[in-house]
Ligand SMILES: NC(=O)C1=CN([C@@H]2O[C@H](COP(=O)(O)OP(=O)(O)OC[C@H]3O[C@@H](n4cnc5c(N)ncnc54)[C@H](OP(=O)(O)O)[C@@H]3O)[C@@H](O)[C@H]2O)C=CC1
């Protein structure tokens with residue numbers, strides 16, 4: 001699945017800072033031209049100018065709020081129609097941590113719109129061209145909190161679990177094609193993600209928190225190795241295989257004409 005000396009445009013959402021800005025740098029160094037998406041145009045311009053100067057690649061920016069249907073549609077149209085696009089990183093995402101009983105429903109809805117709806121619509125849009133051209137790569141940012149579900153992460157963990165199921169289904173749908181889909185599970189990474197989230201990343205022990213540089217380099221190493229699921233700090237990836245094998249082992253018994261014995265009197 002390596003895309004070293006890559007061709008084509010890589011589209012990275014949430015590229016104005018954090019993991020997205022590092023993905024942009026690394027993918028440009030691998031030979032991609034870039035289309036960078038986020039809300040803050042001046043920050044995007046700064047990231048783009050630096051990468052263009054360092055790598056000589058063409059770097060375009062598209063300022064868009066992916067939680068806004070009209071602005072999202074503009075990005076979708078570009079993904080659906082630009083035949084040069086070869087890679088999409090669905091990285092833009094946010095969080096709010098706290099008990100759901102005290103949550104603002106509108107804020108939760110906005111989180112779902114960004115983390116789930118925009119990722120789904122952008123993937124659908126880019127797949128149209130990937131399917132026509134018979135190749136392409138999609139990288140979906142999930143989270144360790146898809147697996148480490150906490151009392152304060154009902155909506156965030158829910159959105160990131162969606163990313164896992166969505167990615168697994170797509171991997172099956174596209175298994176016979178040259179289109180690759182990877183889910184990435186970062187643990188805590190030192191970025192602006194934590195600002196205003198309800199949790200101070202500075203309160204975590206140093207050994208829990210990865211740098212954005214290390215996180216993206218590890219994620220791309222997982223991509224190069226052909227991993228469908230990349231759990232950045234998990235020492236043994238076969239732990240994931242064991243976990244997923246247990247899920248699959250249940251499948252033959254998940255739909256039967258009669259309830260399980262324990263539900264019958
Ligand atoms: N940091 C961490 O500990 C972890 C992060 N992740 C995931 O990794 C991904 C990247 O996180 P990280 O880099 O840390 O986050 P940051 O908060 O550092 O960056 C988020 C990026 O998304 C953009 N963004 C936010 N909202 C929108 C929006 N409505 N429309 C368009 N762009 C938007 C931001 O730019 P702008 O404000 O300009 O729009 C920014 O470029 C997320 O999906 C996150 O859930 C997963 C696990 C752990």
Ligand SMILES: N[C@@H](C=O)C(=O)O
Pocket residue numbers: 143144145185186187188189
């Ligand atoms: N994955 C991180 C947040 O999304 C974490 O594990 O804290």
